[in-house]
Amino acid sequence: METAISMTDVHKHFGRTHALDGLDLSVRTGEVHGFLGPNGAGKSTTIRVLLGLLRADSGKATLLGGDPWRDATSLHRRLAYVSGDVTLWPALSGGEIIDLLGRLRGGLNVKRRQELIERFELDPRKKARTYSKGNRQKVGLIAALASDVELLLLDEPTSGLDPLMEAVFQECVNEERRAGRTVLLSSHILAEVESLCDRVSIIRKGRVVETGTLAELRHLTRTSITAELTAEPGDLAALPGVHDLRTEGAHVTFEVDTSRIDGALKALTAVGVRSLTSRPPTLEELFLRHYEDELKPGPAEDGASTS
Amino acid sequence: MNFAGTWSLVRLALRRDRILLPVWLIAFALILQSAVATFTKLYDTAQERAELAASVASNPTFEALYGPLYGDSTGAFLSWRYGTTIGVFAALMSLLIAVRHTRAEEETGRLELVRAGVVGRLAPLTSSLITVYLANLVLFALTAAITAGGGLDGAGSIAFAFQITVNGVVFGTLAGLTAQITESARFASGLAGLALGGCYLLRAVGDTGGPAWLSWLSPIGWALRLRPFEENAWWVLGLFAALTAVLLTGAYSLQRRRDFGAGLVAPRPGPATARPSLRTPLALAWRLQRGLLLGWVIGFVLLGAVFGGAANGVEDIFDSNPQLMEVLERLDQGSIIDIYMTMIMGITALIVSVYSIQATLRLRAEETGLLAEPVLATGVGRVKWAAGHLAFAVIGPAVLLLTAGAAMGLVYGAAVGDVGGQLTSSLRSSAVQLPAVWVLTGLAVALFGLAPRLAALAWAALVVFVLLGQLGPILQLDQWAMDLSPFTHVPAPSASTFDAAPLLWLLALAAALTTAGLTGLRRRDIASAG
Ligand SMILES: Nc1ncnc2c1ncn2[C@@H]1O[C@H](COP(=O)(O)OP(=O)(O)O)[C@@H](O)[C@H]1O
Ligand SMILES: [Mg+2]
Helix, strand or coil: CEEEEEEEEEEEEEEEEEEEEEEEEEEEECCCEEECCCCCHHHHHHHHEEEEEEEECCCEECCCCCCCCCCCCHHCCCCCECCCCCCCCCCHHEEEEEEEHHHHHCCCCCHHHHHHHHHHCCCCEEEHHHHHHHHHHHCCCCCCCCCCCCEEEEEEECCCCCCCHHHHHHHHHHHHCCCCCEEEEEEECCCHHHHHHEEEEECCCCCCCCEEEEEHHHCCEEEEEECCCCCCCCCCCHHHCCEEEEECCCCCEEEEEEHHHHHHHHHHHHHHEEEEEEEECHHHHHHHHHCCCCCCCCCCCCCCCCC | CCCHHHHHHHHHHHHCCCHHHHHHHHHHHHHHHHHHHHHHHHCCHEEEEEEHHHHCCCHHHHHHHCCCCCCCCCCHHHHHHCCCCCHHHHHHHHHHHHHHHCCCHHHHEEEEHHHHHHCCCCHHHHHHHHHHHHHHHHHHHHHHHHHHHHCHHHHHHHHHHHHHHHHHHHHHHHHHHCCCCCCEEEEEEEHHHHHHHHHHHHHHHHHHCCCCHHHHCCCHHHHHCCCCCCCCCCCHHHHHHHHHHHHHHHHHHHHHHHHCCCCCCCCCCCCCCCCCCCCCCCHHHHHHHHHHHHHHHHHHHHHHHHHHHHHHHHHHHHCHHHHHHHHHHHHHHCCHHHHHHHHHHHHHHHHHHCCCCHHHHHHHHHCCCCHHHHHHHCCHHHHHHHHHHHHHHHHHHHHHHHHHHHHHHHHHHHHCCCCCHHHHHHHHHHCCHHHHHHHHHHHHHHHHHHHHHHHCCCHHHHHHHHHHHHHHHHCCCCCHHHCCCCCCCCCCCCCCCCCCHHHHHHHHHHHHHHHHHHHHHHHHHCCCCC
């Protein structure tokens, strides 16, 4: 089977909200596919349609060769799902919930469960009502990662995780890739998707507006560079891919197309660098630049938000 | 500032309850309004009232349910028939509101946002108690206005308004205290509810031949001793003031002593791995629902035993009264004990319906709490998931009714030396109620599956059925209106003309409603956060 997920012209309304507006999505078997979009773009709705929790108004969706609505229960034995806001039964312990969800799916790998509990530093004896947001996410992640499934549907799974645990999560996803599993990872943080995914689909207002490998999407992203040089630089603006250059003596700030970053850095080191900070482009900037017309300025969302 | 922000929180609570509270209060007002109208119109001569008093005195069922009747004035009847009933429901309303704005908010984490703002440590408790007291104040004013407006004595109306609202204050405050004990809101309202049920039963035992001082242990017994319209014993209010003060002190000292989000009792750590049996939706539902069912079973053992004990005096009265015996035979519903048991079980069935709706709507609570989603994303289908909880909504009522029936039959049978015979007839009178209760289960399932946002309307249906049963005969409603309630169709189990057909119809209706609901569930969207 070549494609694990394929969706064509899928629509979904909630009253007057057009949550999915002709969505096309294709995820190949064995790849880690990033599903990137700002809050409210329709990521969770897409995943809930794939889980058969929501019924699409129109369009065609295929999941692991089956129909996500009609064949829901048999397909679910072959996949695991983690939501962006894992909710747990307050009176059950984390360990009980991991086991229960694993068994309901048809069994879980006990050795891997133990290993994951240690790596994520979860205390499985605590009652779920005493877990913090991050710990609840860990319970969901461990339950999903410890089961032997073909496909992982992860909907902003790292919200509330600290950077250390985020790193553990990334290791785990890389292991899944090596084991040949397919992963659909939704996120609104570009950096997360960049470091993990083979291919990326960008969703906006219920439509996928770009799909491709990261290299193919490089042209979309720019990195901001601020540098303190040892001398006044020459004409940096002439370098390919450099934009918005500002020079004040030996202090420069500019943006550079991520695919051209190497040339820009060489030019800087040729002059001599005292200090340098680079900031990866945020998703908001990416969207502002490429789809400016419709994105309203709003408070930037961070990794802790849920939707 | 421990109390900073109290008033903003009161406003927030009133806003959140802007539908719930008026619904409760309007329901109370409607019942009172029609009760005042009926009692003043239908029983307006001294002779009619004397006859009513005599028939009340002859039937201990009434004493057990409502308490003693303290006179034969219109006001005395009103206070006897509705004072305890509405008082208990006002107490229920109050304890639910108190928990809703304290522990429930803390448990969901919403209060954390509020507390992080300019809000003092004691403000959430204080504001929810103020909300409860305001609700009872409005009920007090409504009651006094409706009764006095119906032409009844002014001072008596005030005393009656106190009778109805004092237990709202007491049990609302008690819930403020139980909310401090553990992290769970269900525990807080469960414990306060159990106390309410216990106090009601204590009074029932005290008022029906048990030691009379038992009634004095129960605030529900005290409220009756106000004797509105007869004596207006204002000093009884002192007891309530003292008890409320004690409960308040308790609630505040517990609140000061504990951390935010925590209870007094630190939660014990659970097992690191699940038992082998925790592997099906039914096993999960059992974990989630067993506490509720156990609490109800305990309550129903007590209830059955109390009413079984009260049955003791029934037969004596009739043995000494041949005229009444004649009336009975004409009624053709079996012996006086059979009639008594049927009546008690009719009321019990209404209470069991509360459980059946509660157990069914747990499905909706799981869904909107996003706890259905993780289960439905595994290999579990929707119907199988629902069936886990529905097992409780279907089997639970049977367990409860038969428990109450068995306790009643055993206690009464032991007293009259005929355990086998009495047990059979009390179990029979409890079993006939079951199909009607299942109709409510079915209705709740149908709403949940077909119109999930309206699932709470199952409660409204129960309220309508209760009102039809309670007020229908007094208001002399038409038969078609009475027929709306499934409980109207329950046949008398001991009548010589006993006909099981209505039971089969009720069963068929319950099954059809359940099927419709499950079909709807299979076709609809599962609620997401939005
Ligand atoms: N159950 C629902 N009812 C109404 N609107 C919804 C519901 N679920 C999602 N939406 C709306 O659909 C849009 C897409 O939401 P969602 O898929 O959750 O976005 P994302 O996960 O990308 O943040 C949003 O505008 C959201 O408000
Ligand atoms: Mg989302």
